Amino acid sequence: MDLENLRESVYRANLELKESGLVLFTFGNVSGVDRERAVLVIKPSGVPYEELSPDTMVCVSLESGKVIDSELNPSSDTPTHLELYRTFPRCGGIVHTHSEYATACAQARMPVRCMGTTHADYFFGDIPVTREMSSAETTADYEQNTGLVITETFKNLNPEEIPAVLVANHGPFVWGPTPGQAVHHAVIVEYLAKMELYTRQLNPDAPRPPQHLIEKHYLRKHGDNAYYGQRNV
Amino acid sequence: MDLENLRESVYRANLELKESGLVLFTFGNVSGVDRERAVLVIKPSGVPYEELSPDTMVCVSLESGKVIDSELNPSSDTPTHLELYRTFPRCGGIVHTHSEYATACAQARMPVRCMGTTHADYFFGDIPVTREMSSAETTADYEQNTGLVITETFKNLNPEEIPAVLVANHGPFVWGPTPGQAVHHAVIVEYLAKMELYTRQLNPDAPRPPQHLIEKHYLRKHGDNAYYGQRNV
Amino acid sequence: MDLENLRESVYRANLELKESGLVLFTFGNVSGVDRERAVLVIKPSGVPYEELSPDTMVCVSLESGKVIDSELNPSSDTPTHLELYRTFPRCGGIVHTHSEYATACAQARMPVRCMGTTHADYFFGDIPVTREMSSAETTADYEQNTGLVITETFKNLNPEEIPAVLVANHGPFVWGPTPGQAVHHAVIVEYLAKMELYTRQLNPDAPRPPQHLIEKHYLRKHGDNAYYGQRNV
């Protein structure tokens, strides 16, 4: 994929994010990565979605974090994206939103628990919440430290099996193999967070689903023995 | 009804399901049955609703469960539909969704209680939740066993009077005399599940409506003495 | 107003009800009254809103309750409307819905309390819930008895100051000087019921607003000293 294609695909994923209803005003951003060229491409900071075009997407070096060939500032969350691309080797696209239900979970510091098959079709376990950041972490290099606190949360988790996190008192970061799939996952995260709230309201003591049900559904759609969709035709 | 008509009606019911707002992405599926030919017709697995056409609907033998004359995989939930058609003799169409409120009830393992006339106009009693499936039931023939756990739930219930169920930690299966009416019922189930949540939030100890009120409303619309609508004109 | 005008205004109020989002499928109905001719005009029973026209509106005698000059059945709730027109002399239009939040209040048997100025701008006190109907009241003349249990609820209330009620385990009946204003009030009732739920969730022990605030807002918009709007220009 050459850089023009990546700009185009990041641009389109940003539009899909807007159309999904997950973002208000200029909230949120989507990025994509080109690992061969060692760059990410991301939405410019604070620009309304209506004014975006593939050309306004900002290219940033994965190594130096510096803007390449653009007059616009990249999203202020760019250092967070950089940290995730560096640590999660198969991550191809990242979305950040302040979507209502997922952000409320982040504010309540409650994970989105895996309470059913809708969740297990996409995420092989709870969507975790990061720990609170320290004053030192917030004062300097805040956005990079946000990335580090996310990767710390995944020390014992597989970011391909659980491609999302809630940053405490902030909101969700969600990823996937491509920018478009990251947006798709962000929509699912919001849907699951909404159902998590309703489930808790209906029955705070509802039992967890058995692990065999979660495995069945996750593996029905992922891995070598998946049989959902048209892949076996 | 010849098979082309059934394909057309199942296709249109799938579109209505999409337009109803009950399904996200490729979630959900609708099927219909032709009992004379002993086949069901169902949505193909994992295909976006926008790409469907009557021709892409998949025909499956009621007896063998095998695909007839199609290159697409049927919905992975097909064995569940098969089991319901086999056991519920007047069921003509089935819908499965992960609609938000009904799925939250399934995750909370709380039935949608019959708390008012809106419910009693359609369902003559609570919409039940299935028991948890065992590891053995999940590991092999999972989708067929989902159907069996549903029919077990209806051992002492009339599936024509209560044409819906919540599969624990999964979501609703809803049926009716035709695919279109099954979709109609699925919309009602979501509406009732939403009001069930609100009712519980307002007053967890609210009394049940008297049985005579439930009977009055159900029988106003169903059976020989129904007087709702234009049927008596 | 001649009868054609009333048919037209009831027809248009039914369309407004549909557009307001308060009703699903064929749920709900609006009627209007012509007190000189002693008739009401109401939506036909079970007909989809898209198929309505002024001509399909059904005319019913206020005295005998019999259909005049129509081949369609009137709404099955017609005897309830009749009873309200007979007892509330200034009521010019009536709406019945199963709108989500107001119906949930009816199911929870919780009045929509007057908790703020939005409420007091329209309703001079709580929107009450009827008592449970007896088996005898439900078995025979159910719809008329629904009207009687409503008027009983207003024995010590002014139906012009509080033009709405929640029928227990059923849903709201709402009225006003005209069919259009009754629909307007039905939209407000749903809005207030929604905020009543949120208010209870945020703070179940929230104090009532002082009576002087309720009076101020109600009388700012109603009665001889009203000063809201353009009436004094």
Next chain:
Amino acid sequence: MDLENLRESVYRANLELKESGLVLFTFGNVSGVDRERAVLVIKPSGVPYEELSPDTMVCVSLESGKVIDSELNPSSDTPTHLELYRTFPRCGGIVHTHSEYATACAQARMPVRCMGTTHADYFFGDIPVTREMSSAETTADYEQNTGLVITETFKNLNPEEIPAVLVANHGPFVWGPTPGQAVHHAVIVEYLAKMELYTRQLNPDAPRPPQHLIEKHYLRKHGDNAYYGQRNV
């Protein structure tokens, strides 16, 4: 800015308010101020949004509170707006709504707490609730006293850092440097009030975010060291 421009900008802000979904029917109003000419311009009272035009916006003297050159009544809340413009010297536009979640917070007498970065991006602390007004304050000069109870609430708060308030049992008043930005803030207030409700439902005991996180986000977007958006390019 001459007066025609102000009328135009207040008119457009009123339309944006309507399009935002925050207001029902004729609820709500937006005003703007011209401090050189010592006038405010505001929506006329009780006129549907569809019938507004720049010419129908009503001009009122900041000093006398009298209408200048208009045949329409200004919004009945005009004396509240006047009081805020007099006391908050940098306030350029004011919005009043009865938006659902913010009004529910006002009815519950619960501030919208600063529980995360979405809030801190716009408001440097909780959005407060006014005290209950006395009978004397309500009986005479009610709307002006509403303004006074708001400014009393801000005795120790900076109205530029927290450009919104919830009037107890009434609803939000929100402001900003221009009428358009006041509407923007009103949309954010409703979004935050919604998340505040969800956060409380998920975890009533959720800890507050650390102060350094709130400062980081507020100062990332406001003041001399702001680095969000394109201002540094």
